[in-house]
Amino acid sequence: MNTQMETTFRRGTRLTLNALRFFPYWAALLLIAGMLFKLYYLDRHLNVGGMNHWKWEVNLGAMLLATCWTAFLGPRARITALVVVDLILSIVIFSDLVYFRYFKDFISVPVLLQAGQVSSLEDSISSLIIYKDAIYFADLPFAILIAIWVYRRNSPRRNPKPPGTRRVRLSIRLATGILAFIIGYQLIAIPVAEQKRGWAAGLFEGNWWNIPIYNVTGLFGFHGYDAYRYAKENWLGGGLNDKQVQEAADWMDQRRSLQQQAETDPLFGAYKGKNVLVIQAEAFQTFLIDRKVGGEEITPNLNKLIGQSAYFPNFYHQTANGRTSDADFSTSCSLHPVASGSVFIRFASHEFECLPQVLKSAGYDATVHHAYDGSFWNRNNMYHNMQYDQFYNIKDFKIDEPLGWSLGDKSFLRQTVQQIAERGKSPFYAMAITLSSHHPYAIGQHELNVGSLDGTLLGDYVQAAHYVDEAVGVLIDELKQANLWNDTILVFYGDHDNSINTWDDYAKLFGRPVTELEKSTILKKVPYIVHLPGDEHAGVYEKAVGQMDTEPTILHLLGISTQPYDLMGVSAFSSAAKPVVFRNGGFTDGNVWFVPNNDGILGHGTCYSMKDGSVTDLAACQPGAKEARTELQMSDRIVEHDLVPVLKDRASKP
Numbered sequence: 001m002n003t004q005m006e007t008t009f010r011r012g013t014r015l016t017l018n019a020l021r022f023f024p025y026w027a028a029l030l031l032i033a034g035m036l037f038k039l040y041y042l043d044r045h046l047n048v049g050g051m052n053h054w055k056w057e058v059n060l061g062a063m064l065l066a067t068c069w070t071a072f073l074g075p076r077a078r079i080t081a082l083v084v085v086d087l088i089l090s091i092v093i094f095s096d097l098v099y100f101r102y103f104k105d106f107i108s109v110p111v112l113l114q115a116g117q118v119s120s121l122e123d124s125i126s127s128l129i130i131y132k133d134a135i136y137f138a139d140l141p142f143a144i145l146i147a148i149w150v151y152r153r154n155s156p157r158r159n160p161k162p163p164g165t166r167r168v169r170l171s172i173r174l175a176t177g178i179l180a181f182i183i184g185y186q187l188i189a190i191p192v193a194e195q196k197r198g199w200a201a202g203l204f205e206g207n208w209w210n211i212p213i214y215n216v217t218g219l220f221g222f223h224g225y226d227a228y229r230y231a232k233e234n235w236l237g238g239g240l241n242d243k244q245v246q247e248a249a250d251w252m253d254q255r256r257s258l259q260q261q262a263e264t265d266p267l268f269g270a271y272k273g274k275n276v277l278v279i280q281a282e283a284f285q286t287f288l289i290d291r292k293v294g295g296e297e298i299t300p301n302l303n304k305l306i307g308q309s310a311y312f313p314n315f316y317h318q319t320a321n322g323r324t325s326d327a328d329f330s331t332s333c334s335l336h337p338v339a340s341g342s343v344f345i346r347f348a349s350h351e352f353e354c355l356p357q358v359l360k361s362a363g364y365d366a367t368v369h370h371a372y373d374g375s376f377w378n379r380n381n382m383y384h385n386m387q388y389d390q391f392y393n394i395k396d397f398k399i400d401e402p403l404g405w406s407l408g409d410k411s412f413l414r415q416t417v418q419q420i421a422e423r424g425k426s427p428f429y430a431m432a433i434t435l436s437s438h439h440p441y442a443i444g445q446h447e448l449n450v451g452s453l454d455g456t457l458l459g460d461y462v463q464a465a466h467y468v469d470e471a472v473g474v475l476i477d478e479l480k481q482a483n484l485w486n487d488t489i490l491v492f493y494g495d496h497d498n499s500i501n502t503w504d505d506y507a508k509l510f511g512r513p514v515t516e517l518e519k520s521t522i523l524k525k526v527p528y529i530v531h532l533p534g535d536e537h538a539g540v541y542e543k544a545v546g547q548m549d550t551e552p553t554i555l556h557l558l559g560i561s562t563q564p565y566d567l568m569g570v571s572a573f574s575s576a577a578k579p580v581v582f583r584n585g586g587f588t589d590g591n592v593w594f595v596p597n598n599d600g601i602l603g604h605g606t607c608y609s610m611k612d613g614s615v616t617d618l619a620a621c622q623p624g625a626k627e628a629r630t631e632l633q634m635s636d637r638i639v640e641h642d643l644v645p646v647l648k649d650r651a652s653k654p
């Protein structure tokens with residue numbers, strides 16, 4: 001019986017192997033099947049809209065395109081190529097996944113251009129990987145074993161010629177490769193064209209967000225499109241036509257008239273000639289303010305400062321995946337960051353009208369201080385372009401308090417005040433960018449009793465924020481000692497969220513569950529504190545404002561008109577209202593809060609009433625959502641196509 005079974009098994013194996021020789025593309029099919037599973041698994045994990053019914057087709061199409069060329073190769077070269085394709089695509093999926101966990105976006109070509117920064121993110125990266133991710137590489141050992149087996153079977157020594165003459169074999173390879181290419185191309189082109197006729201109309205022109213693009217094209221399709229987009233922008237002359245430039249000019253004129261209202265406000269110019277010190281605090285969020293943990297205030301110094309300042313509890317960050325550099329760009333230059341990568345890296349040579357440049361023309365000394373490598377986020381080049389008089393970077397600081405990524409914020413802020421005082425220039429504009437509270441926040445600070453949050457990311461974050469608050473206390477003391485406190489406008493804001501969305505932990509910290517609306521607002525709210533000399537105009541200002549309103553706010557206080565410039569923000573102190581627009585197309589005007597759906601269709605978004613947090617009729621959000629898209633599009637035109645000098649030129653002509 002046993003021998004009979006063995007004979008049957010052997011015969012079966014021989015037949016299968018012979019069949020495989022007649023159809024030598026089975027390995028490619030195995031790879032395609034494995035990769036489709038990985039893409040499906042990834043999609044479920046990302047949870048950004050689920051598999052729409054076209055996604056299987058576009059993913060299959062992408063895989064046919066990725067493998068069709070291997071049909072032209074002989075058996076050994078083909079199997080090697082397939083293993084390499086498997087490895088590369090698995091790395092692409094895995095890298096996108098890790099990147100997505102932190103940035104909620106995919107890696108694009110501009111992001112790759114800033115990849116030199118990855119070594120600094122090592123601690124963060126390891127905290128973003130989980131053991132289940134091994135699944136993306138689980139097939140590779142088998143792929144290598146199969147490759148060894150194919151190699152052996154096709155060794156010249158054994159020389160088992162595949163069936164058919166050489167000419168027939170070559171024709172079959174050619175026909176298979178071309179057919180796979182045509183089918184693959186159509187499997188992508190037809191669904192994309194179909195969706196562009198429907199909900200995705202304008203998506204590829206607007207480019208406001210990468211997630212809906214992924215939802216149309218699948219992951220590999222997104223990367224293909226992104227490479228094309230980059231090539232078009234940089235090498236294929238994707239310039240704007242006259243009508244598009246005119247639209248941007250008209251839009252800016254409208255915004256300028258809104259800004260002009262601030263100039264009739266009694267506060268306009270009330271602090272003319274005063275110094276300005278702006279503190280951009282790393283990942284510092286509003287929910288920390290006035291909150292206690294273990295009976296102690298997390299931010300006692302900031303709470304005290306708020307009592308003596310103008311405080312904006314409805315201030316929002318407007319960053320995308322350029323993180324710190326995006327916050328810096330939109331506050332300093334009053335435009336939106338770009339949807340992919342960072343303006344600091346992609347467009348550092350373009351012309352903008354940022355605070356240092358504008359204030360220098362009003363006689364200010366302008367410096368920027370950040371205790372980290374000067375090339376990170378391409379700061380050396382961008383700050384030069386922004387016309388700062390000096391950039392104090394890691395080389396200019398004494399590392400007398402090593403903490404986290406570099407120097408602790410206490411020493412950093414102390415030395416920053418010393419640097420300003422040593423320059424002895426007046427008036428001055430200085431910007432200081434803190435770093436101690438950077439993800440993953442484990443800087444060994446344990447002053448607070450965070451209870452059950454001990455050892456969690458949120459627990460470490462709260463401890464780090466408490467340390468930053470102490471550093472603010474040090475800063476205020478130093479400013480007072482240097483006799484600068486009474487002549488300086490101090491602005492403090494957070495650069496972006498902390499990338500923590502473990503809502504159960506937040507519920508523990510708040511002592512109550514987190515509402516759906518809060519899950520969205522918490523991640524966007526960063527504190528905004530403007531301390532004016534003599535504690536003047538202290539109070540809570542409820543107006544909804546965003547980072548890009550900072551430059552006009554400071555110009556307002558100093559009495560410098562925004563009219564000659566192309567800025568998108570409006571002073572936070574002005575009663576002129578405009579919505580705060582987020583990079584993903586969401587917005588708030590203080591009354592409603594719009595969260596776009598991952599498919600990008602306006603009608604699929606969620607509209608919240610901010611009064612009671614309830615979901616309200618989408619009609620209340622739709623006009624604002626359309627305007628938000630236009631605002632993003634106009635900003636992109638100005639930033640990406642270097643329109644500032646063009647608009648200036650037009651304005652100067654009668």
Ligand code: GP9
Pocket residue numbers: 282322323324325372373376377435438
């Ligand atoms: C490093 C700091 C961190 O210089 O700006 O940047 P981030 O990772 O928050 O964008």
Ligand code: MN
Pocket residue numbers: 282283323324325495496
């Ligand atoms: Mn940051």
